[in-house]
Amino acid sequence: MGTLAIQEILETGLNPVLVAAAAGGDEFVNSDRTFFVIDNAEVGSHTVTFAVQRTKFDVPGFGEITFPALVVSVPASEQRWIKVPQAPYNDGNGKVQATYDAETS
Numbered sequence: 882m883g884t885l886a887i888q889e890i891l892e893t894g895l896n897p898v899l900v901a902a903a904a905g906g907d908e909f910v911n912s913d914r915t916f917f918v919i920d921n922a923e924v925g926s927h928t929v930t931f932a933v934q935r936t937k938f939d940v941p942g943f944g945e946i947t948f949p950a951l952v953v954s955v956p957a958s959e960q961r962w963i964k965v966p967q968a969p970y971n972d973g974n975g976k977v978q979a980t981y982d983a984e985t986s
Contacts, residue, residue: 882978885909906980911971917963917979921955928954929961932978935969 883903887910888895899920909917921927931951938946948969955961970977 883907884976887915902981902984904984906978908976908978910975911965911967911977912975913967915965917965917977918960919953919955919963920960921957923983924957926954926956928952928982929963930980930982931963931965931970932980933969934972938968 882905883900885900885907888897897918899918902919909915917929917931919927919929929952931953933948933950936948938948940946948966951963951965951970953961953963965977967975972978
């Protein structure tokens with residue numbers, strides 16, 4: 882599993898550096914200002930799955946809420962900017978683990 886570097890957006894902007902998906906998946910430090918960007922340059926759609934770390938929350942007034950793994954489909958030749966919620970998906974080190982259905986581009 883690869884560890885992705887966080888790229889900070891400054892007032893002057895950001896020229897993002899995208900990296901190929903790691904075969905065993907990737908992880909990244911997730912904060913309230915972090916976005917995960919996936920760019921699918923393939924001719925078919927692909928999915929990225931974010932592992933859930935805490936599946937159940939008791940929310941006053943709503944009862945128990947269950948979170949599944951977060952699965953995002955990315956159509957061919959498109960990008961997705963994904964805001965992964967911290968509470969259900971961050972592990973004990975504040976990281977989120979992502980796996981992919983393919984690691985082709």
